[in-house]
Amino acid sequence: MALSKKRYFIQLSYDGSLYHGWQIQPNAITVQELLDKAMSTYFRQTIETLGCGRTDAGVHATDFYAHFDVENINEEKVLKSVAGINAMLPYQIAAKTVIPVKDEAHARFDAVARAYKYYVHFEKDPFKVNRSWLLKDKLDVNLMNKAAEQLLNYTDFSCFSKSNTQTFTNNCKITKAVFEETDNGLVFTIQADRFLRNMVRAIMGTLVRIGKGEIDLDDFKAIIESKNRSKAGQSVPACGLYLVKVEYPYLV
Structure with a gap:
């Protein structure tokens, strides 16, 4: 048969x-x-x-x-x-x-959570080329974490989305956003139910502006509430970004 x-x-x-x-x-x-x-x-x-x-x-x-x-x-x-x-x-x-999986299972639409990590290093390292972003600026990590916490209070992230995308909504539910310091580096972890195109890199670029003292927490909130991509920071390089977890209700 x-x-x-x-x-x-x-x-x-x-x-x-x-x-x-x-x-x-x-x-x-x-x-x-x-x-x-x-x-x-x-x-x-x-x-x-x-x-x-x-x-x-x-x-x-x-x-x-x-x-x-x-x-x-x-x-x-x-x-x-x-x-x-x-x-x-x-x-x-x-x-x-x-x-x-079942015949109707869908890798994109059935995912209930995704997590990304963004890696930064502060000293030249040949083993991190194309795998982490070399940044020589001094950063206030505590202030960056305070700003990252504010992301959990919002759902509309139009200001961090690439323009001319085919999404029906720019709403996302962020459940985690935190920086951790490592030896000669920094790791930003962010988790949400969904992400917009270029969203993580735009968020990271804006948080780096916080860390460098170019904008403050009130400015950061105003950027989110503006829903205007031109108000947010530049997208950081792709080399430091990793998709690290995708969750489905039927996969353990």
Whole structure:
């Protein structure tokens, strides 16, 4: 008896330094393009993945999900496909696991929370090139954390969104936003139910202005309430940004 079409999630991680983001684009190499080609070759049928979101050029992911459908292949073979898929992927992209899900499961719309980290280092380090942002300014981390706390009091983040996006709403529920100091560095962690395009990098750029003393907490609140992207800080470089967690109600 012929097997039917079945949906799966694939969990992966990637170093985005060499790629023009996740989503397939004309005239540019992307993570999705290479993943789809590898999986199509392995399963000997056209595979089209749909990711949990879009990461921009140069952005990394340690936890990323995409869903895909396969036809007429035994589930056991699909679940054991990780090694074969990895053999066809460049070393910057790694499949972690394949998970069977319901036919209506959706990697983007079913996600209930996402978390990003942004890494900063303050001294030249050849091992952090393209993986962290080198910033030589002195920063008031305590003040930056006070400002970051204010993000939890708002829902409309139009001021941090790239213009001309196709979203129906700029509302997000941020549940965590905090800076932690490390050896020769700083890590910003932010978690929300959803994020707008370029949102984390724009938030980080505005918080750095707080840390440098260019604006104060009242200015920061006014920027958010203005809903005007031109009022916020510049987007920081993509190299320091990582998608680190995506949560689904049906995955433990």
